[in-house]
Amino acid sequence: MSHSKTFLIISRRPPYGSSHARDALDTALTTAVFEQPVAMLFQGDGVLQLLKGQEPAAVRQKNLGATLSALPMYDIENLYACADALAQRGLTQDDLILPVQPLDRAGIAALIRNHDVVLNF
Amino acid sequence: MATLEIEGRLIELDNEGYLRDLDCWSPAVARALAQREPLELTDAHWEVIEVLRDFYLRFEHAPAMRPLVKAVAQQLGPDKGRSIYLMKLFPESPAKVAARLAGLPKPTNCL
């Protein structure tokens, strides 16, 4: 599409404690429905959204991990995570519900520069 | 508020015709909901309803059109995984109509 812009959604809050993570995800899905190319970057505590085994029924919330795992169904395949944030929390790809590409500081700076619109949550 | 009576049970619907309690769904409920559209359910409809229910089980939301088409393509083959095919089965807005018949909530990020 000639009018499409590339979107980068940066999600850096943990799930469930606030609506930020859900808002980031809803924005990503809606942007994809409008057929705009979307990438997502998980940074800081945002990488905790990717943990396997989330069971939020007891806190009366929907499973964010389940919705995140639908990202490829929306053709959102460009998923990145801050390598430092993963390492600081002792997380490896095996702990995560989705394959994500780890990025160092320079990689993140370049990612921002390569997108038309950046939305932080 | 609208209700359906099915096999002696009253099933509550919201004002857009979606089930209030998703656990009330059964094939008989789907047939009754289809009558309201009105729509005659064939095998072709049922297999799409199954794909939707499976999507909801895995991803905990009702899909918009694009992921619905993709899920149908993955499970029923590329000939059926096309919007035109789904438009014929569930006219006007396949993601919304099929979600209603499958007993799912209304798709939230649907155009």
Next chain:
Amino acid sequence: MTLHTLNRPPSDRALLDDCIAALVADDTLLLLEDGVYCALAGLELPAGVRCVALAADVAARGIGDRLATGIEVVDDIGFVELCCHHSRVASWF
């Protein structure tokens, strides 16, 4: 060229680190709300990054005389101009 806005004080270290890591030459960092407190001790920024603080937030907090050297102050019109002169805005909050 990206305009980065930061609205949290330096005690929010993880946010500050992620924000600074994202800066590259020709970017501008705009401190606003409690972010202007980052201007007290100053920030170690990559070469070629301009750092500005929003005048109203600086004045509200009484820190106009205490800003580290090299930090410019802009008013609301300056803020709008910055938005126009950069290709995207990243908001760190």
